[in-house]
Amino acid sequence: MRVLSGIQPTGRFHWGNYFGAIRQYIDLQWEHESYYFVANLHALTTVRDRDLLRQLTHDAAVDLLALGLDPDRATLFVQSDVPEVCQLCWLLMTGTPMGLLQRCHAYKDKVARGLPADAGLFTYPVLMAADILAYDADWVPVGEDQLQHIEVCRDVAASFNHRYGETFVLPQGKVLPHAARVPGTDGEKMSKSYHNTLEVFEDPKVLRKKIMRIVTDSRPMEQPKDPETDHLFQLYSLLATPQEREEMAALYRRGGFGYGQVKQALADLAERFFEEPRARRAELEAHPQRVREILGDGAQRARRKAAEVLGRAEQACGVRYCV
Numbered sequence: 641m642r643v644l645s646g647i648q649p650t651g652r653f654h655w656g657n658y659f660g661a662i663r664q665y666i667d668l669q670w671e672h673e674s675y676y677f678v679a680n681l682h683a684l685t686t687v688r689d690r691d692l693l694r695q696l697t698h699d700a701a702v703d704l705l706a707l708g709l710d711p712d713r714a715t716l717f718v719q720s721d722v723p724e725v726c727q728l729c730w731l732l733m734t735g736t737p738m739g740l741l742q743r744c745h746a747y748k749d750k751v752a753r754g755l756p757a758d759a760g761l762f763t764y765p766v767l768m769a770a771d772i773l774a775y776d777a778d779w780v781p782v783g784e785d786q787l788q789h790i791e792v793c794r795d796v797a798a799s800f801n802h803r804y805g806e807t808f809v810l811p812q813g814k815v816l817p818h819a820a821r822v823p824g825t826d827g828e829k830m831s832k833s834y835h836n837t838l839e840v841f842e843d844p845k846v847l848r849k850k851i852m853r854i855v856t857d858s859r860p861m862e863q864p865k866d867p868e869t870d871h872l873f874q875l876y877s878l879l880a881t882p883q884e885r886e887e888m889a890a891l892y893r894r895g896g897f898g899y900g901q902v903k904q905a906l907a908d909l910a911e912r913f914f915e916e917p918r919a920r921r922a923e924l925e926a927h928p929q930r931v932r933e934i935l936g937d938g939a940q941r942a943r944r945k946a947a948e949v950l951g952r953a954e955q956a957c958g959v960r961y962c963v
Protein backbone atom coordinates (compact mmCIF):
# COMPACT_ATOMS: atom_id res chain seq x y z
CA MET A 641 0.00 0.00 0.00
CA ARG A 642 1.40 3.43 -0.88
CA VAL A 643 0.11 6.35 1.19
CA LEU A 644 0.33 10.02 0.23
CA SER A 645 -0.92 13.30 1.60
CA GLY A 646 -0.19 17.00 1.41
CA ILE A 647 -0.74 20.02 3.58
CA GLN A 648 -0.71 23.69 2.66
CA PRO A 649 1.68 26.12 4.33
CA THR A 650 -0.87 28.92 4.56
CA GLY A 651 -0.32 29.52 8.28
CA ARG A 652 0.93 27.56 11.27
CA PHE A 653 -0.68 24.15 11.74
CA HIS A 654 -3.77 24.09 13.90
CA TRP A 655 -5.42 21.31 15.86
CA GLY A 656 -7.73 20.56 12.88
CA ASN A 657 -4.70 19.76 10.73
CA TYR A 658 -3.14 17.68 13.47
CA PHE A 659 -6.10 15.65 14.73
CA GLY A 660 -7.80 15.57 11.31
CA ALA A 661 -4.80 14.52 9.24
CA ILE A 662 -1.20 14.74 10.50
CA ARG A 663 -1.66 12.30 13.37
CA GLN A 664 -2.92 9.72 10.85
CA TYR A 665 0.08 10.23 8.54
CA ILE A 666 2.42 9.65 11.41
CA ASP A 667 0.70 6.40 12.39
CA LEU A 668 0.63 5.13 8.80
CA GLN A 669 4.35 5.63 8.20
CA TRP A 670 5.11 2.56 10.35
CA GLU A 671 3.18 0.18 8.13
CA HIS A 672 3.18 1.65 4.65
CA GLU A 673 5.42 3.24 2.06
CA SER A 674 4.48 6.89 2.48
CA TYR A 675 4.93 10.24 0.77
CA TYR A 676 4.08 13.51 2.51
CA PHE A 677 4.61 16.96 1.14
CA VAL A 678 4.24 20.63 1.90
CA ALA A 679 1.83 21.95 -0.76
CA ASN A 680 3.46 25.32 -1.43
CA LEU A 681 2.12 25.54 -5.01
CA HIS A 682 -1.41 25.27 -3.69
CA ALA A 683 -0.61 27.88 -1.03
CA LEU A 684 0.45 30.25 -3.80
CA THR A 685 -3.27 30.77 -4.54
CA THR A 686 -3.56 32.59 -1.19
CA VAL A 687 -0.11 33.55 0.16
CA ARG A 688 1.28 36.26 -2.14
CA ASP A 689 4.24 37.36 -0.06
CA ARG A 690 7.48 35.65 -1.15
CA ASP A 691 9.30 35.77 2.21
CA LEU A 692 6.23 34.69 4.12
CA LEU A 693 5.65 31.72 1.80
CA ARG A 694 9.27 30.57 2.17
CA GLN A 695 9.05 30.90 5.94
CA LEU A 696 5.73 29.05 6.18
CA THR A 697 7.06 26.26 3.94
CA HIS A 698 10.07 25.83 6.22
CA ASP A 699 7.88 25.98 9.34
CA ALA A 700 5.52 23.35 7.93
CA ALA A 701 8.37 20.91 7.26
CA VAL A 702 9.86 21.48 10.73
CA ASP A 703 6.44 21.08 12.35
CA LEU A 704 5.80 17.77 10.59
CA LEU A 705 9.19 16.43 11.70
CA ALA A 706 8.68 17.69 15.25
CA LEU A 707 5.26 16.02 15.39
CA GLY A 708 6.84 12.67 14.63
CA LEU A 709 7.27 12.26 10.88
CA ASP A 710 10.33 10.06 10.49
CA PRO A 711 12.33 10.82 7.33
CA ASP A 712 13.86 7.33 7.43
CA ARG A 713 10.40 5.86 7.02
CA ALA A 714 8.41 8.46 5.07
CA THR A 715 9.45 10.56 2.08
CA LEU A 716 9.00 14.21 3.07
CA PHE A 717 9.38 16.91 0.43
CA VAL A 718 8.21 20.29 -0.82
CA GLN A 719 5.68 20.12 -3.66
CA SER A 720 7.47 22.59 -5.96
CA ASP A 721 10.69 20.53 -5.79
CA VAL A 722 8.97 17.98 -8.04
CA PRO A 723 8.26 19.88 -11.29
CA GLU A 724 7.02 16.67 -12.95
CA VAL A 725 3.78 17.22 -11.04
CA CYS A 726 3.04 20.44 -12.96
CA GLN A 727 3.75 18.69 -16.27
CA LEU A 728 1.38 15.92 -15.31
CA CYS A 729 -1.19 18.51 -14.21
CA TRP A 730 -1.34 19.87 -17.77
CA LEU A 731 -1.95 16.43 -19.27
CA LEU A 732 -4.81 15.93 -16.81
CA MET A 733 -6.21 19.41 -17.32
CA THR A 734 -6.78 18.78 -21.03
CA GLY A 735 -9.25 16.05 -20.10
CA THR A 736 -10.99 17.72 -17.14
CA PRO A 737 -14.55 18.96 -17.79
CA MET A 738 -15.20 22.56 -16.64
CA GLY A 739 -18.40 21.43 -14.91
CA LEU A 740 -16.48 19.10 -12.62
CA LEU A 741 -14.35 21.99 -11.34
CA GLN A 742 -17.28 24.39 -11.13
CA ARG A 743 -18.88 22.06 -8.57
CA CYS A 744 -15.81 22.02 -6.28
CA HIS A 745 -16.47 23.71 -2.95
CA ALA A 746 -13.21 25.70 -2.52
CA TYR A 747 -13.93 27.59 -5.73
CA LYS A 748 -17.71 27.74 -5.27
CA ASP A 749 -17.40 29.10 -1.70
CA LYS A 750 -15.03 31.86 -2.72
CA VAL A 751 -17.26 32.95 -5.61
CA ALA A 752 -20.33 32.78 -3.34
CA ARG A 753 -18.56 35.12 -0.88
CA GLY A 754 -18.06 37.57 -3.75
CA LEU A 755 -14.27 37.18 -3.66
CA PRO A 756 -12.23 37.30 -6.84
CA ALA A 757 -11.16 33.84 -8.01
CA ASP A 758 -8.26 33.09 -10.32
CA ALA A 759 -7.44 30.19 -12.64
CA GLY A 760 -5.14 28.73 -9.96
CA LEU A 761 -7.99 28.38 -7.51
CA PHE A 762 -10.32 27.03 -10.22
CA THR A 763 -7.87 24.34 -11.34
CA TYR A 764 -6.61 23.61 -7.81
CA PRO A 765 -8.24 20.13 -7.72
CA VAL A 766 -6.40 19.11 -10.93
CA LEU A 767 -3.04 19.97 -9.39
CA MET A 768 -4.12 17.97 -6.38
CA ALA A 769 -5.00 15.05 -8.70
CA ALA A 770 -1.53 15.30 -10.25
CA ASP A 771 0.01 15.28 -6.75
CA ILE A 772 -1.72 12.02 -5.97
CA LEU A 773 -1.40 10.25 -9.34
CA ALA A 774 2.30 11.11 -9.76
CA TYR A 775 3.23 8.66 -7.01
CA ASP A 776 0.79 5.82 -7.80
CA ALA A 777 -0.75 6.43 -4.38
CA ASP A 778 -3.33 3.89 -3.21
CA TRP A 779 -4.45 5.75 -0.11
CA VAL A 780 -4.85 9.43 0.66
CA PRO A 781 -5.50 10.06 4.37
CA VAL A 782 -7.24 13.43 4.70
CA GLY A 783 -9.88 15.24 6.71
CA GLU A 784 -13.48 15.13 5.50
CA ASP A 785 -13.24 18.46 3.69
CA GLN A 786 -10.78 17.03 1.13
CA LEU A 787 -12.83 14.00 0.09
CA GLN A 788 -14.52 15.83 -2.78
CA HIS A 789 -11.11 16.62 -4.26
CA ILE A 790 -10.14 12.97 -4.12
CA GLU A 791 -13.32 12.07 -5.97
CA VAL A 792 -12.29 14.58 -8.67
CA CYS A 793 -8.88 12.88 -8.81
CA ARG A 794 -10.53 9.49 -9.31
CA ASP A 795 -12.82 10.87 -12.07
CA VAL A 796 -9.94 12.53 -13.90
CA ALA A 797 -7.74 9.41 -13.65
CA ALA A 798 -10.54 7.09 -14.73
CA SER A 799 -11.33 9.15 -17.81
CA PHE A 800 -7.62 9.32 -18.76
CA ASN A 801 -7.37 5.53 -18.35
CA HIS A 802 -10.52 5.07 -20.40
CA ARG A 803 -9.24 7.25 -23.23
CA TYR A 804 -5.60 6.10 -23.35
CA GLY A 805 -5.48 2.74 -21.60
CA GLU A 806 -4.56 1.84 -17.99
CA THR A 807 -2.05 4.48 -16.86
CA PHE A 808 -2.94 5.66 -13.36
CA VAL A 809 -3.69 3.93 -10.08
CA LEU A 810 -7.10 5.03 -8.76
CA PRO A 811 -6.60 6.20 -5.15
CA GLN A 812 -8.93 5.80 -2.19
CA GLY A 813 -9.67 8.87 -0.09
CA LYS A 814 -9.45 7.81 3.55
CA VAL A 815 -10.88 9.52 6.56
CA LEU A 816 -9.50 7.18 9.18
CA PRO A 817 -11.78 6.05 12.02
CA HIS A 818 -9.91 8.07 14.66
CA ALA A 819 -9.67 11.20 12.46
CA ALA A 820 -11.67 13.99 14.03
CA ARG A 821 -13.63 16.78 12.43
CA VAL A 822 -12.18 19.40 14.74
CA PRO A 823 -14.33 22.36 15.81
CA GLY A 824 -12.83 25.82 16.09
CA THR A 825 -13.07 28.29 18.97
CA ASP A 826 -16.52 29.35 17.71
CA GLY A 827 -17.86 25.80 17.29
CA GLU A 828 -17.66 25.92 13.46
CA LYS A 829 -15.12 23.72 11.63
CA MET A 830 -11.61 24.82 12.65
CA SER A 831 -10.14 26.60 9.64
CA LYS A 832 -7.62 29.34 8.92
CA SER A 833 -10.22 31.11 6.78
CA TYR A 834 -12.70 31.28 9.70
CA HIS A 835 -10.08 32.74 12.10
CA ASN A 836 -11.09 30.25 14.77
CA THR A 837 -7.91 28.19 15.07
CA LEU A 838 -5.79 26.93 17.97
CA GLU A 839 -2.23 26.43 16.74
CA VAL A 840 -0.20 23.35 17.61
CA PHE A 841 3.00 25.29 18.33
CA GLU A 842 1.43 28.45 19.73
CA ASP A 843 3.22 29.99 22.70
CA PRO A 844 1.51 28.33 25.72
CA LYS A 845 0.51 31.69 27.29
CA VAL A 846 -1.08 32.94 24.06
CA LEU A 847 -2.76 29.57 23.55
CA ARG A 848 -4.24 29.71 27.07
CA LYS A 849 -5.69 33.14 26.31
CA LYS A 850 -7.23 31.84 23.07
CA ILE A 851 -8.70 28.86 24.91
CA MET A 852 -10.19 31.15 27.58
CA ARG A 853 -11.96 33.02 24.76
CA ILE A 854 -13.63 29.89 23.30
CA VAL A 855 -17.29 30.70 22.74
CA THR A 856 -19.67 28.87 25.09
CA ASP A 857 -23.40 29.13 25.80
CA SER A 858 -24.90 31.06 28.70
CA ARG A 859 -26.70 28.26 30.52
CA PRO A 860 -26.39 28.53 34.33
CA MET A 861 -23.58 26.65 36.07
CA GLU A 862 -25.82 24.32 38.01
CA GLN A 863 -27.63 22.98 34.91
CA PRO A 864 -26.49 19.51 33.70
CA LYS A 865 -25.19 19.53 30.12
CA ASP A 866 -24.76 16.99 27.33
CA PRO A 867 -20.99 16.69 26.72
CA GLU A 868 -21.34 15.11 23.27
CA THR A 869 -22.90 18.22 21.71
CA ASP A 870 -20.44 20.67 23.26
CA HIS A 871 -17.46 21.81 21.17
CA LEU A 872 -15.38 22.65 24.26
CA PHE A 873 -15.80 19.06 25.42
CA GLN A 874 -14.94 17.80 21.90
CA LEU A 875 -11.68 19.73 22.02
CA TYR A 876 -10.96 18.46 25.52
CA SER A 877 -11.57 14.87 24.36
CA LEU A 878 -8.91 15.16 21.65
CA LEU A 879 -6.19 15.66 24.23
CA ALA A 880 -7.48 13.80 27.28
CA THR A 881 -6.76 10.24 28.33
CA PRO A 882 -9.88 7.99 28.31
CA GLN A 883 -10.13 8.37 32.10
CA GLU A 884 -9.89 12.18 31.99
CA ARG A 885 -12.51 12.20 29.24
CA GLU A 886 -14.92 10.06 31.30
CA GLU A 887 -14.45 12.23 34.41
CA MET A 888 -15.12 15.40 32.44
CA ALA A 889 -18.19 13.84 30.77
CA ALA A 890 -19.53 12.94 34.22
CA LEU A 891 -19.00 16.52 35.40
CA TYR A 892 -20.99 17.82 32.40
CA ARG A 893 -23.86 15.44 33.10
CA ARG A 894 -23.90 16.36 36.81
CA GLY A 895 -23.80 20.13 36.27
CA GLY A 896 -22.53 22.59 38.84
CA PHE A 897 -19.35 23.56 37.02
CA GLY A 898 -18.20 26.61 35.07
CA TYR A 899 -16.89 26.59 31.52
CA GLY A 900 -13.86 28.55 32.78
CA GLN A 901 -12.84 25.48 34.78
CA VAL A 902 -13.03 23.27 31.63
CA LYS A 903 -11.03 25.83 29.66
CA GLN A 904 -8.25 25.89 32.26
CA ALA A 905 -8.14 22.08 32.22
CA LEU A 906 -7.99 22.12 28.42
CA ALA A 907 -5.09 24.60 28.41
CA ASP A 908 -3.22 22.40 30.92
CA LEU A 909 -3.76 19.33 28.74
CA ALA A 910 -2.59 21.18 25.62
CA GLU A 911 0.62 22.19 27.34
CA ARG A 912 1.29 18.60 28.36
CA PHE A 913 0.22 17.07 25.01
CA PHE A 914 2.52 19.13 22.81
CA GLU A 915 5.45 19.38 25.23
CA GLU A 916 7.61 16.72 23.55
CA PRO A 917 7.03 17.92 19.96
CA ARG A 918 7.83 21.44 21.16
CA ALA A 919 11.22 20.27 22.45
CA ARG A 920 11.91 18.36 19.21
CA ARG A 921 10.96 21.46 17.25
CA ALA A 922 13.48 23.62 19.13
CA GLU A 923 16.16 21.03 18.40
CA LEU A 924 15.33 21.02 14.67
CA GLU A 925 15.29 24.82 14.51
CA ALA A 926 18.83 24.77 15.85
CA HIS A 927 19.88 22.62 12.85
CA PRO A 928 18.31 24.13 9.71
CA GLN A 929 20.86 22.41 7.47
CA ARG A 930 19.59 19.04 8.66
CA VAL A 931 16.04 20.01 7.65
CA ARG A 932 17.24 21.06 4.19
CA GLU A 933 19.03 17.72 3.76
CA ILE A 934 15.89 15.80 4.70
CA LEU A 935 13.80 17.77 2.21
CA GLY A 936 16.47 17.46 -0.50
CA ASP A 937 16.64 13.66 -0.09
CA GLY A 938 12.85 13.46 -0.04
CA ALA A 939 12.57 15.51 -3.25
CA GLN A 940 15.06 13.26 -5.03
CA ARG A 941 13.15 10.13 -4.09
CA ALA A 942 9.82 11.73 -4.99
CA ARG A 943 11.13 12.93 -8.35
CA ARG A 944 12.31 9.47 -9.33
CA LYS A 945 8.81 8.11 -8.83
CA ALA A 946 7.04 11.10 -10.41
CA ALA A 947 9.29 10.96 -13.51
CA GLU A 948 8.40 7.30 -14.00
CA VAL A 949 4.66 8.01 -13.83
CA LEU A 950 4.93 11.12 -16.01
CA GLY A 951 6.81 9.10 -18.66
CA ARG A 952 4.02 6.53 -18.63
CA ALA A 953 1.35 9.22 -19.04
CA GLU A 954 3.26 11.00 -21.83
CA GLN A 955 3.66 7.75 -23.75
CA ALA A 956 -0.01 6.98 -23.29
CA CYS A 957 -1.28 10.26 -24.73
CA GLY A 958 1.37 10.68 -27.44
CA VAL A 959 3.41 13.65 -26.20
CA ARG A 960 6.66 11.78 -25.49
CA TYR A 961 8.69 12.99 -28.44
CA CYS A 962 12.47 13.49 -28.88
CA VAL A 963 13.55 12.82 -25.30
Ligand code: TYM
Pocket residue numbers: 644645646647648649656657658659660661662679682767768771772780781782783784785786789820821822823829830831
Ligand atom coordinates in the same frame (compact mmCIF):
# COMPACT_ATOMS: atom_id res chain seq x y z
P1 TYM B 1 -5.17 21.74 4.08
O1 TYM B 1 -3.79 22.30 4.08
O2 TYM B 1 -6.32 22.69 4.07
O3 TYM B 1 -5.38 20.78 5.31
C1 TYM B 1 -4.46 19.73 5.63
C2 TYM B 1 -5.22 18.55 6.22
O4 TYM B 1 -5.88 18.94 7.43
C3 TYM B 1 -7.26 18.52 7.38
N1 TYM B 1 -8.09 19.49 8.16
C4 TYM B 1 -9.02 19.13 9.07
N2 TYM B 1 -9.44 17.92 9.49
C5 TYM B 1 -10.38 17.89 10.47
N3 TYM B 1 -10.94 19.01 11.05
C6 TYM B 1 -10.56 20.24 10.65
N4 TYM B 1 -11.09 21.32 11.24
C7 TYM B 1 -9.56 20.34 9.61
N5 TYM B 1 -8.94 21.38 8.99
C8 TYM B 1 -8.04 20.84 8.10
C9 TYM B 1 -7.59 18.56 5.87
O5 TYM B 1 -8.70 17.74 5.55
C10 TYM B 1 -6.31 18.04 5.25
O6 TYM B 1 -6.27 16.63 5.18
N6 TYM B 1 -5.76 20.53 -0.72
C11 TYM B 1 -5.17 20.08 0.52
C12 TYM B 1 -3.64 19.95 0.41
C13 TYM B 1 -3.23 19.03 -0.69
C14 TYM B 1 -3.39 17.60 -0.70
C15 TYM B 1 -2.84 17.19 -1.97
C16 TYM B 1 -3.92 16.68 0.21
C17 TYM B 1 -2.63 19.40 -1.85
N7 TYM B 1 -2.41 18.29 -2.62
C18 TYM B 1 -2.83 15.83 -2.31
C19 TYM B 1 -3.92 15.33 -0.15
C20 TYM B 1 -3.37 14.92 -1.41
C21 TYM B 1 -5.48 21.13 1.58
O7 TYM B 1 -5.78 22.25 1.27
O8 TYM B 1 -5.30 20.70 2.86
